[in-house]
Amino acid sequence: MKIALVQVASPDSETREERIDRVEAILRGINGAELIVLPELWSAGYFHFDDYETLAETLNGPTVSMCSRVAAELGVHLHFGSIIEAGGDGRLSNTSILLGPDGNVVHTYRKIHVFGYQSKEASLLTAGSSLPVVTLPFGAVAGITCYDLRFPGLWMELSTRGADIVIVPAAWPAARREHWRLLTTARALEHQIFVIACNAAGSQQGVELGGHSRVVDPGGNVIAEAGPDETVVMVDIDPQQVQAVRNEFPVIGDRLPAYNTLGL
Numbered sequence: 001m002k003i004a005l006v007q008v009a010s011p012d013s014e015t016r017e018e019r020i021d022r023v024e025a026i027l028r029g030i031n032g033a034e035l036i037v038l039p040e041l042w043s044a045g046y047f048h049f050d051d052y053e054t055l056a057e058t059l060n061g062p063t064v065s066m067c068s069r070v071a072a073e074l075g076v077h078l079h080f081g082s083i084i085e086a087g088g089d090g091r092l093s094n095t096s097i098l099l100g101p102d103g104n105v106v107h108t109y110r111k112i113h114v115f116g117y118q119s120k121e122a123s124l125l126t127a128g129s130s131l132p133v134v135t136l137p138f139g140a141v142a143g144i145t146c147y148d149l150r151f152p153g154l155w156m157e158l159s160t161r162g163a164d165i166v167i168v169p170a171a172w173p174a175a176r177r178e179h180w181r182l183l184t185t186a187r188a189l190e191h192q193i194f195v196i197a198c199n200a201a202g203s204q205q206g207v208e209l210g211g212h213s214r215v216v217d218p219g220g221n222v223i224a225e226a227g228p229d230e231t232v233v234m235v236d237i238d239p240q241q242v243q244a245v246r247n248e249f250p251v252i253g254d255r256l257p258a259y260n261t262l263g264l
């Protein structure tokens, strides 16, 4: 299964509309991918906190509409990273969607751990409250977002719910790039899953983004990794590898349920 990670830069000099057009052209130039993944808040620009209200959009807004049209025209699964979603109740959330090859939504996730360290996200956005895992032709898929990488309990829950592939769009700063590399590898290895992690590149509002989008297999091997700049990374994975790795080295099978109740 071929996957394309589109590591987008969101320079301050570019408007959202210009960026949507530019990224549409990039997407249309991708050949042979079955799944395309974009970073967190690439169209709005994660660090444009003062513009969150005006950049917020609905699920019929410009980012989703373009991605849905392109997914259907190319016949691919497209994880569009995330948008600032304007909910009907006036609240904003950091919302990720995986579109199917007909352009319809197959998975929606609203970021649970909104980020507050050198970030206004936690004060501006409302945290999500559901953690779906969806069964697709290539496996059981979950999507989480950026800071969620840091929370092992969330990953344990995804693993318990049967996830084989976890997609992680991010706007992870270069200052903590080694945390990004370490955590994406560790989560794949400890849960024997594919981690498909697409980060943003470039800089926004004086913050340098880390790039280094990467795909880690269920054995903890990094099978693709970008450099720091805007780029498209293509990688071929075999989703059957999840079961093969678990059969060969049954760590997941040896896990005990609820360690805190075992009286250890």
Ligand SMILES: O=C(O)CCC(=O)C(=O)O
Pocket (backbone or CB within 6 Å): 040, 046, 115, 145, 146, 147, 148, 150, 170, 171, 172, 173, 176, 179
């Ligand atoms: O956890 C980190 O270091 C980065 C998190 C982040 O940038 C985000 O959640 O958008």
